[in-house]
Amino acid sequence: MGNGQPPPAVAETERTYAPHEAVIEASRCLMCDEPPCNKGCPAGVDVRRFVRKIRFGNFRGAARLIRDANPLVGVCGRVCPQEILCMEHCTRANLDTPIDIASLQRFAGDVELGSLAPLPEGLRDRAERVAVVGAGPAGIAAAVELRRAGFQVELIEREDALGGVLAFGIPPSRLDQSFVESELDYVKRLGVSVRLGAHEADPAALLARGFDAVFVAPGLWRAFRIGLPGSDLAGVVAASEFLREVARGGRPSVGARVVVIGGGNVAMDAATTAKVLGAERVDVCCLESYDEMPAFRSEIERAQAEGVEFHTRTKPVRIVGERGRVTGFEGEGIRWKVPGSLAPTNAEEIPGSGFSLPADTVIEAIGQGPLDRYPGLAATDRGFLKIDPETLATSIPGVFAGGDIVSGGATVVQAVAEGKKAAVAITAWLDARGPKGGRR
């Protein structure tokens, strides 16, 4: 820290196995018949099979197997909540501890990074052009699958880099950016044409420009704000903007005391990132109890390990400041009026439970919505797109949608699964439609 450049916050998850360690861990696998791990992966990775490949020394085969099912092999090895997916029902847990599938996947992903991974053989080019709007996990998965099916794919991204939430959301302390870049090289090598810095918010216009189908997966980049008294003070920020700045290499000054409002994974990322940036004390205030918080248990534990303080079952009341700058935060305890609903409107203040915290920065992490309204696409009040759950088709024929803009926010691997599903649906739709104009 001496030269003013803090050390890169390299996460624990960056440590990967040496080959012999990977084989030892893989050889703990019981190689179950009807393995429960396989049922846990939204992206459909054959977990048992890739673990077996590592066990018997076929490392590259393992890398290829996973990349075929999920182009974000290494990323998911780092950010997947394996404890509630593939590892949750690992049979080995009945004996001692589950197989560390996360580490094995990281190992496999590193064997053949995107820049080295072999391209599929016998790719049969098709004439149809498909536009994918948004280069986050859903868009990347869809683009890769559509390209493998032979389509001419254009991946259109508003930002100046691929990755979406991988590049602009998940903090570097959880996901090393140089790694993300090398993994995403595969997308370009596959022959997906990439257009960066292009803001496309009109899918119908893309169809009119000659695309045969459009997949809309732009993610959620508009931060919801609470609208508290004092939220216009300097030092009050939205978590997504804060994390975006850090992900792009920025080191915003947060001061010594930080309050984070929200109980989701983004709030956990904001809290731990504030710690990395030098905050002495970070307080998380959320409506939910520990058990009710939407953040993954592992992320809550990570924040606790970093020394983050939690004020659960509390609601924010106001932000206070002096001379236009935040100096403190006031909240109070709540209970739920009706059991079972975690909606803010269901919260009831507990009289006399008010508290205040000094704060140099207040970060609001209460959720995000779509940046754009898409003309002609059916959507909810908040702008989330409505689709046919089977085909991911929107209200415009030829336009499909998936990822967070539909789900409202889920895991990277869930977005990958939806991108793959969209590619299958789009292929089926184009096959059924036949060549444009009746002949090719």
Added chain:
Amino acid sequence: MSRVSLAVDFCGVRFPNPFILAAAPPTDSAEMIARGFDAGWGGAVVKTLGLEHVEVNLVSPMMDGLKYEDKNLIGLENIDLISNRKLNEVLPEVTDLKKRYPDRVVIVSMMAGTEAEWKEIARRVEASGADMIECSFSCPHGMPERGMGSAVGQDAGLTYERAKWVAEAVKIPVLIKLTPNVTDMRPIARKVKEAGAAGVTCINTVKGLIGFDLDTFAPRPDVYGQSTLGGYSGPAIKPIALRFVAEIAKDVGVPVSGVGGIVTWQDSVEFMLAGAGTVQVCTAVMRYGYDIVEELIEGLSLYLEDKCLGSPADLVGRGLPKLVAHEALSREWKVVSRIDEERCVGCGGCAVACRDGGHQSLCFSEERRGSDLERVPVVDDEKCIGCGFCRSVCPVAGCITMVERPAVELAK
């Protein structure tokens, strides 16, 4: 997926890949072999069959494994017998199997007593459409008592006679499966060659005794309080198998189908380097399922690609020129142990091994490194004879290497 063709020609028969299911429980029916073929196996040796009238009276249990630390199947011992299915029941299955999988190689393993019996089975197997015959001269239990199995394979004369009977009776290539329960397999393999058989399968199980029950004093596997010597297989016998394959390939020059302890593609490559033209797997398939052939195929393909080799045949026997007699080894080449201090975890396992199993040339000394006292390994080059045992016990990959002994200073 693979760019390199794994097809091999072995004894005049084309195999889509060199991986064969050995004669054993995984090949006891066409239904099982078909599942193996679906998984990718290039060939299968149907479990050993005798004539219909031969009674096969099994005991149970007939298997027991060798546990070592956390591994429960380093080796497997069986007191199983030849197939208890009837020849006239299995051969129509073979015919059907060949129709369904014309590109795969079906080999039928057989065992008989008299000349007439050997010839009868051989002709019936040939008529079924099987590609090859494998004669078991090697089962170490159950059969030798009746003058069959390894009782044949341990005797060059009996081997010659029977191999000749079968080779003369049929046109399809005949493999003779030999027993390692001999001091030298080469004279026997020479007789196989002389008799006109196409090649040998090497090795069958090693005669063994897997252990005792410490409470009942009964040997294992415990068959109603008693047991018998059995056939030992699995990873534990790999070095023994490699030895016999290498000796036969080098000194007899007969095609060898290598078998004994193969689990991974790396094991297979080693057998090929030792001279095996095809490899057979049994215990690993029994343990992990037919699917492991996927790793054998993919691993071998990627390896050949890396080595810029066009075929598995390019590996066969490639290691043999470097296998020489002990007296031919260099006496000028001297090495000493070098320990990478950065990687060393300080367990001292090498020091114990050198002190009590070596030449007392390796110890740990406490040295001050910054503010810490660290255990640092020290090798005394004067005393180190370069035996390499420390490297074998070190738990850290690549931490201990054997390097050429530094030139001795003349002043000394």
